[in-house]
Amino acid sequence: MNLFSLKDAEAFVATGKKEFRHSRETLLTPGARDCLTEAGIKVVFDASAAPAPAASPSAPAATKAGGGSPGEFERLFNSPEARSLKEQICDIGRRLWMREYTDGNGGNISCRLGNYFICTPTGVSKGFLKPEMLCLVDMAGNQLAGTWKRTSEINTHMAIYSVVPEAKAVVHAHPVHATAYAIAGLEPPPCLIPEIEVFVGRVPVAPYRTPGSAEMAEVISPLAPKHQSIMMGNHGLICWGTSVEDAYFKMEITDAYCRTLVVASHLPSNRTSIPGDKLQELLDLKKKLGLPDSREGLKPEQLCGCDPWEMISDRPKACATTAQPAGPDTSKLTNAELEGLVQAVTNQILETLQKQKS
Ligand SMILES: [Zn+2]
Incomplete structure (x- = not known):
């Protein structure tokens, strides 16, 4: 039996054909079926169709990668280990929703199952998941089992x-x-x-x-x-x-x-914080617990950066090293430096305008 995955479906859509014929020998994943129908392609069951669909170069690769066949994926997806993980995902989905961490169909959850992954479907509130809604995918995100379409x-x-x-x-x-x-x-x-x-x-x-x-x-x-x-x-x-x-x-x-x-940040405050040497003690404790920390190797005086209260005030100064959005990074400037910069640019513009007038 051949598995026809979402990737294969996308390749088929790119061929411009309007009809997809498959026999019992070809198993369409739910993601592949959705992809074809969303592209307006008619999916036709034809017992005499060739087992391998025209545009399925990656289907054997997908099965080879994990060494599985559609039947094996189904067995894996219904194994006791998978059932337990599905229950855990549904439980955490409920907790996300109860704590208002998700809205509408927002959020998604996944976990490893050997070389594969179980994940939540798209378009479903995480508060009301059922094990049968979950999906099995490979590392490339191809859906291998489950009748609901995997998260986008x-x-x-x-x-x-x-x-x-x-x-x-x-x-x-x-x-x-x-x-x-x-x-x-x-x-x-x-x-x-x-x-x-x-x-x-x-x-x-x-x-x-x-x-x-x-x-x-x-x-x-x-x-x-x-x-x-x-x-x-x-x-x-x-x-x-x-x-x-x-x-x-x-x-x-x-x-x-x-x-x-x-x-x-809304309270009157004495602006107390954990001193760097005390944070170091916490990080030592963390190390003992076997939990790595990205700040390992920093000196105690480097751990807290600037006053954390400055960073939760109305006009926060970001003084920790963060992944910054693209564009000039002015977040590390103090308000005075920023005003100075604005003033310098304004002066330059005024100077240029005056030169043009004279
Ligand atoms: Zn999101």
Whole structure:
């Protein structure tokens, strides 16, 4: 039996043919079927059709890569291990929705199953997932089993799995407070609460890219080896973990931290923070727990950067090293420096105008 995947369907669409004929020997993945019908191609079952469809160069490759056949994929997808992972994904989906981390059909969850991945379908509220809605995909994002179409953001998950072997699960959602930081383009400051320092660490901001695009994957993958929780600029938050629940915990801790900062920024404050040497103690504790941290090797005086309260004020100064959006980086300038720069540019313009007049 031949597997006809989403990639094959896309190749078939590119041929411009209007009808796709297949026999019982060809198994269409749900993603492939959707792709064909969405492109207006008539899918016809024809017992006499050739077993291998015209445009399926990658189908055997997909099966060869994992050494599986459609029957084997079905068996794997219905194995006790897969059933347990599906239950975990549905449980975490409910928790995401209950905590208002997802809205509408937003968010997605995936986890490793051997060389393959189980992921959530597209177009479904994460609060009401059922195990039978989940999908099996390969590393290229091709759907191998499951009757619902896989999430369109699977690429971004793969960007993490491909560079972090210890990542067993990925959770992406739009928790309001972390997303507020993501749209402000601000990395939450360090040295205010131990919990995030020990269990998450720095949360960098990746620049905005179209959700699900190859460009999105490109900006996430360099950050993933050192960061389990990553802000997706003007979008949301993505976290990886050693289990589905661990990935979810990273999200919960990150959002709780951002929410606390938002509330604290409205209070009159003595602007207290965790000193660098005390943060070092937390990082030592983290090391003992076997949790890596991107700040390893920094001196205590380098750990907190500038006053974290400056970074949660009305006009924050980003003084930690973050993945900056494209364009000139003026975020590291103080307000006085920024005003000076604006003044210098204004003076230059006025000078030029005066020269033109005279
Ligand atoms: Zn999203």
